[in-house]
Amino acid sequence: MKVPYALVPRSERAGVMLWASPLIAVGLTLAAGALLLAWMGHAPGRVFEVIFWEPLATRRGWSELGLKATPLILCGVGLAMCFRANIWNIGAEGQLVVGAIAGGAVALLATRETTRAVVPLIIVAAAAGGAAWAAIIAWLRDRFNANEILVSLMLVYVAQLLLDWLVHGALKDPEGYGFPQSKLFESVARMPIVLPGTRLNIGLPLALAIAAVLWIALERMVIGFQLRVAGLAPLAARYAGFSERRLLWFALLVSGALAGVAGGIEAAGPVGQLTPAISPGYGFAAIIVAFVGRLHPLGVVPASLLMALFYIGGELAQSRLGLPGALTGIYQGMLLFFLLACDTLITHRVVRRVRTVTA
Amino acid sequence: MTPRLSLENITRRFGETVANDAISFDVMPGEIFAVLGENGAGKSTLMKIVYGVVRPDAGRIAIDGRALEIDSPAQARSLGIAMVFQHFALFESLTLAENVALGLPPAPLAQVSARMIELSQRYDLEIDPAKRVHDLSVGERQRVEILRALMSSPRLLILDEPTSVLKPQAIERLFVTLERLAADGVSILFISHKLDEIRRLAQRCAVLRAGRLIAIVDPRLESESSLARLMIGADPPAIALHDSPAGASALSVRGLDTTDAAERERWLHDLSFELHCGEIVGIAGVSGNGQAALMAALSGEWTGVKGAIRLFGEDVNALPTLERRRRGLRYVPEERLGHGAVAGLPLRDNAVLTRDELRSGGLVHVGQARRLTRQLIERFAIKVSGPDAAAGGLSGGNLQKFIVAREVEARPRVLLVNQPTWGVDVGAAAAIRNEVIALRKAGSAILVISEDLDELFELCDRLFVMSKGRLSPSVRPGEIGVQEIGRWMSGLWPRAEVVA
Numbered sequence A: 001m002k003v004p005y006a007l008v009p010r011s012e013r014a015g016v017m018l019w020a021s022p023l024i025a026v027g028l029t030l031a032a033g034a035l036l037l038a039w040m041g042h043a044p045g046r047v048f049e050v051i052f053w054e055p056l057a058t059r060r061g062w063s064e065l066g067l068k069a070t071p072l073i074l075c076g077v078g079l080a081m082c083f084r085a086n087i088w089n090i091g092a093e094g095q096l097v098v099g100a101i102a103g104g105a106v107a108l109l110a111t112r113e114t115t116r117a118v119v120p121l122i123i124v125a126a127a128a129g130g131a132a133w134a135a136i137i138a139w140l141r142d143r144f145n146a147n148e149i150l151v152s153l154m155l156v157y158v159a160q161l162l163l164d165w166l167v168h169g170a171l172k173d174p175e176g177y178g179f180p181q182s183k184l185f186e187s188v189a190r191m192p193i194v195l196p197g198t199r200l201n202i203g204l205p206l207a208l209a210i211a212a213v214l215w216i217a218l219e220r221m222v223i224g225f226q227l228r229v230a231g232l233a234p235l236a237a238r239y240a241g242f243s244e245r246r247l248l249w250f251a252l253l254v255s256g257a258l259a260g261v262a263g264g265i266e267a268a269g270p271v272g273q274l275t276p277a278i279s280p281g282y283g284f285a286a287i288i289v290a291f292v293g294r295l296h297p298l299g300v301v302p303a304s305l306l307m308a309l310f311y312i313g314g315e316l317a318q319s320r321l322g323l324p325g326a327l328t329g330i331y332q333g334m335l336l337f338f339l340l341a342c343d344t345l346i347t348h349r350v351v352r353r354v355r356t357v358t359a
Numbered sequence B: 001m002t003p004r005l006s007l008e009n010i011t012r013r014f015g016e017t018v019a020n021d022a023i024s025f026d027v028m029p030g031e032i033f034a035v036l037g038e039n040g041a042g043k044s045t046l047m048k049i050v051y052g053v054v055r056p057d058a059g060r061i062a063i064d065g066r067a068l069e070i071d072s073p074a075q076a077r078s079l080g081i082a083m084v085f086q087h088f089a090l091f092e093s094l095t096l097a098e099n100v101a102l103g104l105p106p107a108p109l110a111q112v113s114a115r116m117i118e119l120s121q122r123y124d125l126e127i128d129p130a131k132r133v134h135d136l137s138v139g140e141r142q143r144v145e146i147l148r149a150l151m152s153s154p155r156l157l158i159l160d161e162p163t164s165v166l167k168p169q170a171i172e173r174l175f176v177t178l179e180r181l182a183a184d185g186v187s188i189l190f191i192s193h194k195l196d197e198i199r200r201l202a203q204r205c206a207v208l209r210a211g212r213l214i215a216i217v218d219p220r221l222e223s224e225s226s227l228a229r230l231m232i233g234a235d236p237p238a239i240a241l242h243d244s245p246a247g248a249s250a251l252s253v254r255g256l257d258t259t260d261a262a263e264r265e266r267w268l269h270d271l272s273f274e275l276h277c278g279e280i281v282g283i284a285g286v287s288g289n290g291q292a293a294l295m296a297a298l299s300g301e302w303t304g305v306k307g308a309i310r311l312f313g314e315d316v317n318a319l320p321t322l323e324r325r326r327r328g329l330r331y332v333p334e335e336r337l338g339h340g341a342v343a344g345l346p347l348r349d350n351a352v353l354t355r356d357e358l359r360s361g362g363l364v365h366v367g368q369a370r371r372l373t374r375q376l377i378e379r380f381a382i383k384v385s386g387p388d389a390a391a392g393g394l395s396g397g398n399l400q401k402f403i404v405a406r407e408v409e410a411r412p413r414v415l416l417v418n419q420p421t422w423g424v425d426v427g428a429a430a431a432i433r434n435e436v437i438a439l440r441k442a443g444s445a446i447l448v449i450s451e452d453l454d455e456l457f458e459l460c461d462r463l464f465v466m467s468k469g470r471l472s473p474s475v476r477p478g479e480i481g482v483q484e485i486g487r488w489m490s491g492l493w494p495r496a497e498v499v500a
Helices: A015-039 A044-056 A059-084 A092-109 A118-144 A148-168 A203-220 A222-232 A234-240 A244-271 A282-292 A297-321 A327-347 B043-050 B073-078 B096-102 B109-122 B138-151 B168-183 B195-201 B224-232 B291-299 B321-326 B347-354 B366-379 B396-408 B426-441 B453-459 B482-489
Strands: A005-009 A348-352 B005-014 B017-027 B032-036 B058-063 B081-084 B156-160 B187-191 B204-209 B212-217 B249-259 B266-276 B279-284 B306-311 B329-332 B414-418 B445-450 B462-467
Touching (some): A044 A059, A059 A282, A092 A118, A092 A148, A203 A244, A234 A244, A234 B347, A282 A297, A327 A348, B032 B224, B073 B081, B081 B138, B168 B187, B168 B195, B266 B291, B279 B453, B291 B329, B291 B414, B347 B396, B366 B396, B414 B426, B445 B453, B462 B482
8 A cells, every 4th residue: 555645754853842742642632532522512611621620629639630640650650661671561450450459368357456557568468469460471571582562461351350250259258248349448458548538548659759769760770771771772781781681570570569559559548448340441541651751750640640630530521411431541542642643743754755756 | 968966055954063064066977976074074964965865954956957856765766866875774674685675666576686686796795685684794784785776777876985894806896896887877976984995986086074075186196195184184193003012811712603593504613712912803804704693702792602712711601791891801892873882872871881880889870970971072082062962963983982982991901892993984993993002002902803904904913814604814914915815705714724
């Protein structure tokens, strides 16, 4: 097939445009979203008010935003690190689910006599669960050179089935009238609330602290330097003597652990029990978050807040205006599409193919 | 007669720098026209403008008297312009035939292969159309590029430093070919920094310096030093003489033998040699004859190769790069971007790559790295805005100077250098060679792999020739002629002698 246009790389690098790209993509997403809403017969202004303004009008709205952004930040910073090193872990969702199982299992052991010391145990167990799940990817890639994209993605479905099986069996609440869910965690095994009167828990400050630590690690520490070099020029990494295997294991274990923590905090935080639907796709949305945040730990934070706004606003639009629930997914998809398009057009220019001139 | 190519006041700026400043000249049909200049003088930009890759800010281009704008390489090709780039544009995962076929009107692959084989035999450009590009060395890649340009039977052929990877006999044959093409009316635009080649081949030569056209001369009437003076505006730094005798054994290699993973091709064939302190040993040969495997085995990028590698008596065959570097063995790889340096990182980060003292306690010492980089830039006169400039923005010669500086300044006891001055201008090449010679004076042992025989003859105390994974006996440069070395490059050296 012959298209009359071609993409040619631009010679000049655009530094400012690298960060302008996500902003342009957000603008285009809103514009396309408005057209879509108008076509569906809704007034875009009213819908946008519900999605983007009402959640931010109250203290409670802001706390919900922080709550939803927490798992996105945790997964997003881990993925940003992996992607920078050219390690394509797209299965944060699975690591999140296994983290929720491990953290939830510890939370279920708590009784009325248990102290608050169980909270760090839950977080550690969740991290270990997520890391163990990611370790499967690292091992298969290391030992058999298996493609980490496929393995990490397929392990998401395995993790979800594992959770399903557990809440139908071993972890099912015996007094739950046969519903596939665990019993509610003891209040001592729930994440402590940081903003009284809301559901915002210690997860957000923890996630922000981790983002800051990863930022320093990537920019100033040897391990971050090695990951960047390995991502940009694998041969140069070998020349310098950096161990490819070590970097592979490090990136996958850390991103798996962070996704696991996200799952544990979600289970022992707002959800309060293990259910088959522990995550509305945070692990997948975090892939978009990582790219919108320019694979930078600090960029991931505002990107997560934006994505959280899509989640909350989408729910509000559903309950308040009767819009379909698929709206959130459509907005997320459009955002990624426009971002990739902007990135491509910033690094390339479109030229008309020249018809052959007879000389 | 109407000029084949006519340039009038061609000007192109990149930000602050003027790459081309009102350059005008004509190339007549059947003329061999050379463009001479240091790296960064604007030669490549000018050629890219003619080939439609870069657009001029001002000026006029005419082909056969017809003024036009060349918007794209595709259009340039349709006008009968072909170009052999200094940096290759080949798809790694495709075969040579597929790569060549991509630039041509649709044709059966078998037909393309047949024509490639025919051309390659006619011009002595050994290639196998069925091979994949990622299996090729730099030298082989360049041969494919030359061949690709010849496939379209161009009327104006632009060659950017085409001879740097050819055997002396093949250079001579290429020149004969170019002269035959010229006699058929094809205009040849030839960029080279090798003054003797320009004097041998070109009828006219444009000298560029800092983006400006300095002169158009008949190179046959000039001397090499007068051309060099025009090019750099001063006399080139003289090469220091070497005289110190060789000392104790630094690197000892016995029975090195490797094959590719599938064991189809034997890369190294029972190699043995000795490298002494205070000695520069050269390995001549066309790349793709096992040099890459030898460097990987010696530097530690491959470990546990069959055979013995001893560094000052210690067996280091199982030790990785980092451990060998700790023991004083350093390495300048052939590929600058992506191997010796990372294009997307600033120079200071590229210093951190192999200067292990800039990394400790889990931290990268950015301040120290910046200081060291600044020192390297000053001491080696590297043209760059500062230590925070991205490595990818440096010209080839300046980046090579930086990489050599980074390794030499660490005072290695053994230095391995692969193609030290490939695609580097005369000024930078002389600076790099002087650093290598100074290091030898300080008692280090140096192994230089190069395809540039002039360079090896100038630098080395002893020479080996490598061909098809085997190593010739060693000779002193004074005891053998260029033509003889050329024969050795085909593997035809006296077998009976004991390998030194």
